[in-house]
Amino acid sequence: MDNKTLVTRPSIPTLDEYVEEIHDIWDSRWLTNMGEKHERLRGLLRDYLSVSHIDLLTNGHMSLELALQALKLSGEVITTPFTFASTTHAIVRNNLTPVFCDIDPTDFTIDTARIEDLITDQTSAIMPVHVYGNVCDVEEIQRIARKYGLKVIYDAAHAFGVRYGGKGIGSFGDVSCFSFHATKVFNTIEGGAACYDDEDFGLELYRLKNFGIRGPERVDGVGANAKMNEFCAAMGICNLRHIDDEIAKRGVIVERYRSHLADVGGIQLNPVQEGVTPNYAYFPIVVDERAFGASRNEIFDELQRNGVMARKYFYPITSSYDCYHGRFNSNLTPVALHVSKRVLTLPLYADIRLKEVDRICDIICGLRRMCY
Numbered sequence: 001m002d003n004k005t006l007v008t009r010p011s012i013p014t015l016d017e018y019v020e021e022i023h024d025i026w027d028s029r030w031l032t033n034m035g036e037k038h039e040r041l042r043g044l045l046r047d048y049l050s051v052s053h054i055d056l057l058t059n060g061h062m063s064l065e066l067a068l069q070a071l072k073l074s075g076e077v078i079t080t081p082f083t084f085a086s087t088t089h090a091i092v093r094n095n096l097t098p099v100f101c102d103i104d105p106t107d108f109t110i111d112t113a114r115i116e117d118l119i120t121d122q123t124s125a126i127m128p129v130h131v132y133g134n135v136c137d138v139e140e141i142q143r144i145a146r147k148y149g150l151k152v153i154y155d156a157a158h159a160f161g162v163r164y165g166g167k168g169i170g171s172f173g174d175v176s177c178f179s180f181h182a183t184k185v186f187n188t189i190e191g192g193a194a195c196y197d198d199e200d201f202g203l204e205l206y207r208l209k210n211f212g213i214r215g216p217e218r219v220d221g222v223g224a225n226a227k228m229n230e231f232c233a234a235m236g237i238c239n240l241r242h243i244d245d246e247i248a249k250r251g252v253i254v255e256r257y258r259s260h261l262a263d264v265g266g267i268q269l270n271p272v273q274e275g276v277t278p279n280y281a282y283f284p285i286v287v288d289e290r291a292f293g294a295s296r297n298e299i300f301d302e303l304q305r306n307g308v309m310a311r312k313y314f315y316p317i318t319s320s321y322d323c324y325h326g327r328f329n330s331n332l333t334p335v336a337l338h339v340s341k342r343v344l345t346l347p348l349y350a351d352i353r354l355k356e357v358d359r360i361c362d363i364i365c366g367l368r369r370m371c372y
């Protein structure tokens with residue numbers, strides 16, 4: 001495993017910086033349940049993300065799952081299948097029905113032109129995904145939601161630090177849920193957050209992440225346990241000190257990839273979106289076999305043979321998972337199906353060496369030459 005290049009590698013502070021940060025936990029013996037680190041990180045993130053309210057949770061998935069529960073939704077939720085398991089599972093685990101909308105072929109987010117056709121009298125919400133950190137068409141989604149009285153829950157797992165039109169991406173919709181998993185641009189080892197405006201929603205979410213407890217002698221909700229502990233919060237406090245540097249370094253890597261691959265026929269790159277401050281979370285390529293001369297799977301295999309562990313994020317689409325067998329028709333989202341069969345996410349993390357990026361691109365382009 002040692003000399004392999006993985007799709008990502010978490011950024012972490014120096015051991016000294018982390019030890020310094022967790023020192024006072026030894027004195028206080030306050031390990032979890034919304035302690036001092038939790039509250040400090042919450043305030044820091046509220047400012048960094050430019051959101052009015054934020055709560056911290058054990059992971060991105062529980063943010064999504066409990067956000068849906070706190071909104072007290074019923075019936076159908078319009079979403080996309082071109083995402084990680086978590087998005088769809090969060091809907092299903094709330095006894096809601098996902099209704100899959102196709103994606104835009106250039107930025108892979110929900111195709112807003114198709115949403116209204118999917119709305120029925122059962123629809124209660126839209127759950128779009130800022131996939132790879134690409135910003136959804138938030139204005140059009142808001143217009144549709146307002147017209148039909150729907151809630152909007154953004155899966156912003158990939159979008160930490162992204163800004164749109166000068167606003168923090170977490171400030172759109174009724175709720176935006178971030179993931180702070182080890183593999184993300186900003187990590188708290190495991191962790192997540194939900195950002196929102198409505199304080200009543202915030203109280204409900206807080207109760208749901210803490211067993212439904214309202215007071216010392218009163219439990220009036222069937223809650224879960226999804227509290228971020230002090231060690232995870234301490235990791236977040238450390239990592240947040242370096243986040244601008246982290247994103248800047250990723251930007252350099254992305255530019256290097258672009259310099260090699262931008263003009264290669266048959267390879268589609270992630271778009272540069274107007275008005276968006278990106279976070280460079282992922283580097284997906286979409287391979288058109290006929291134009292490029294080799295398939296996505298051939299590139300994947302060749303990279304593996306050379307110790308490069310690229311990943312097929314996101315293949316298969318969630319609507320065709322085994323656990324949903326016979327339940328959804330994945331042919332109803334042909335663009336998502338098409339992209340998922342051709343997409344490959346290349347290694348991207350702050351301290352990957354530029355020489356390694358060059359080597360990865362040489363392997364890819366070499367395959368093209370070999371096939372011609």
Ligand code: T4K
Pocket residue numbers: 006007008009010059060061062083084086087129155157158178179180181182183191192309313
């Ligand atoms: N919504 C969306 C759209 C998401 O993408 C995700 C998570 C969620 C919601 C839910 O958020 P969380 O509940 O996870 O906070 C990984 C991550 O586990 C997952 O967080 C992420 N999306 C997904 C896209 O990627 P896997 O199954 O691919 O993880 P794994 O273990 O194969 O790790 C990927 C690579 O990262 C490995 O090749 C090695 C490297 N790695 C991983 C870990 C855990 C490290 O170098 N160190 C590590 O500690 O899902």
